Amino acid sequence: MAQFSFGSGQVFGVRTDIANQSPVALGVLQDIQVDFQGDLKELYGFNQFPVAVARGKTKITGKAKFARMNGALFNSLYFGQTLSTGQTLTSLSEPGTVPAVTTFTVTAANGADFIADLGVVYAVTGLPLARVTGAPTAGGQYSVTTGGVYTFDTADASAAVLLNYTYSSATSGTLIAIENLPMGTVPNWAATFTSTFNGKAITLGLNACVSNKLALPTKQDDWTIAELDFMALANAAGSVGYLSLAE
Numbered sequence: 001m002a003q004f005s006f007g008s009g010q011v012f013g014v015r016t017d018i019a020n021q022s023p024v025a026l027g028v029l030q031d032i033q034v035d036f037q038g039d040l041k042e043l044y045g046f047n048q049f050p051v052a053v054a055r056g057k058t059k060i061t062g063k064a065k066f067a068r069m070n071g072a073l074f075n076s077l078y079f080g081q082t083l084s085t086g087q088t089l090t091s092l093s094e095p096g097t098v099p100a101v102t103t104f105t106v107t108a109a110n111g112a113d114f115i116a117d118l119g120v121v122y123a124v125t126g127l128p129l130a131r132v133t134g135a136p137t138a139g140g141q142y143s144v145t146t147g148g149v150y151t152f153d154t155a156d157a158s159a160a161v162l163l164n165y166t167y168s169s170a171t172s173g174t175l176i177a178i179e180n181l182p183m184g185t186v187p188n189w190a191a192t193f194t195s196t197f198n199g200k201a202i203t204l205g206l207n208a209c210v211s212n213k214l215a216l217p218t219k220q221d222d223w224t225i226a227e228l229d230f231m232a233l234a235n236a237a238g239s240v241g242y243l244s245l246a247e
Helices: 071-079
Strands: 010-015 029-043 052-066 082-097 105-107 114-122 141-145 149-152 160-177 189-197 200-215 226-232 241-245
Touching (some): 010 029, 010 071, 071 160, 071 200, 082 114
Antiparallel strands (some): 010 189, 029 052, 082 160, 105 149, 114 160, 141 149, 189 200, 200 226, 200 241
């Protein structure tokens, strides 16, 4: 019985330039395409067709699309930077009311973990207020300080406002610190692709890969399907990988 392949299969990667790294799966894999491509060099004489053809430079490239967002995966297979526990979250359109009396301040609900202001709008009209560095001197102005304390002008007393800002969580999620590393710095990782149909498996192993693209495309009414593009190279032992089939 002939061997066929059906479905997206599964892909695993493990960083290899740092010892004892945990393998990560490209979760909810949508599809992966691996291309084997070599330059052909033709030798011509007097006649129209070549008398010899040889393969020159050869490369293996791949493109995988997957739906599960994972900080360890992104860091191991693309960024190669510092991964820590913690998360930056965003509070959108958090309601608040400017007090009718001094000090005309509204404190963000997550003020203790406040990171950065993303703007204030009036709840009724949706019009934005202007942020100033000092004390507000007119209606439609506000200032914000450490701790997420928003201060408004007396003209905005009793106004309903919506706050937008980022804040941190130290106990959940993952955080990748993206630094400006020297050129040439790139994490190396080994890839394993496997797919089974009718009890027959195809497995592709690549001993050393580097990624040149990580895309996170969002759509208004659809899932975010991440895309990771990569290239394979020979490892320190000169081995590129293997391709295993049932037939």
